[in-house]
Amino acid sequence: MYPPFEAEIHDENIYARGVSDNKGDLIARLQAISILQKNGGLPCRVKFLIEGEEEIGSPTLEKVLQKYAHLFHADASIWEWSQKNKEEKIEIIMGVKGMCYMQLECEGSDLDIHSQYGSVLDNPAWRLIQALSTMRTVDNQIVVEGFYDNIVQPSEELMQWSRDYPFDAKAAKEIFGLKRPLIVNEKEARDAFLFEPTMTVCGFESGYIGEGAKTILPKRSQAKLDCRLVPGQDPEDIFNKIRKHLDRHGFDDIHVRMLSTLMPFRSNINHPFTKKVIKTAKRVYGENNIALLPNFGGSGPMSLFGQYLGNEKPIVSIGCSWWDDRIHAPNESIRIADFKQAIHYMVELFLTFGKMDAI
Ligand SMILES: [Zn+2]
Structure with a gap:
């Protein structure tokens, strides 16, 4: 067992509580900014909002957003977390339940x-x-x-996206040590996970x-x-x-x-910002290594940002995790290679945003 409140490196992984969900993402972004600052400066304006209450339902966040709404104006937002799935494809996620x-x-x-x-x-x-x-x-x-x-029934386009998402029943049985069968038939598991x-x-x-x-x-x-x-x-x-x-x-x-x-939330998947996020991911991770997800199976306060940034503003979630990182469990970890790749991706994204017209 690794100590939760120290970061230990072992076998090309970093072990620490919350490193995958989601301290790794935050540090990857700060690293990207630091790299850009040492190499000519940031190409676009960046604002951070770091909240420590997400796991208990973000009880204070709305009050903060209300009070400081004027500080949070932005063209678009990058959300906290995503992972590489079992097929090593990086997930790009557009919403939450x-x-x-x-x-x-x-x-x-x-x-x-x-x-x-x-x-x-x-x-x-x-x-x-x-x-x-x-x-x-x-x-x-x-x-x-x-x-x-x-x-709201998902569009055909969203359903198409969900086909990139492998819900691997066999892996779920192994990881969770399931003692009971799934409650849906295996072919329906993916759609149920995303849309039900x-x-x-x-x-x-x-x-x-x-x-x-x-x-x-x-x-x-x-x-x-x-x-x-x-x-x-x-x-x-x-x-x-x-x-x-x-x-x-x-x-x-x-x-x-x-x-x-x-509230549930789903971004506009055809927004130019979203398209750039996907295009840049293909460049960094490889053309066929992307999995687009209409939403998480989980929840988060994304709708508040939708509301305070303006509902047409896109929010896209990306990150540096891996499907077997043991989030919310002992020995949570990230792979160092994923962490480095996420830093690279963020650098490329900032450079891409800097070249975009106002959106
Ligand atoms: Zn969590």
């Missing part, structure tokens, strides 16, 4: 009760399980009324789960639930629909709190 993160709670009593009363008293663990199970079927369809309404919204029970807690048996009827239960959203869906609207669904199904006592929200 949105997020509606909720906490559900069910209270039954002031104290845990002897389970002999199970024939008489309601059980908050069962109740929350039953409430959750009204929202998603055993074949994984989300059945909250109106959940799929308003989804999700509803995930992230955690569930109730009663006694220590060693051995303890016969209690728990006093309360709670669950954390996240919904990843696609363009056309709005987290506030989804939250309201879930609240209404629970009420309609007789679960009006289940308390639901929204913990964080993010």
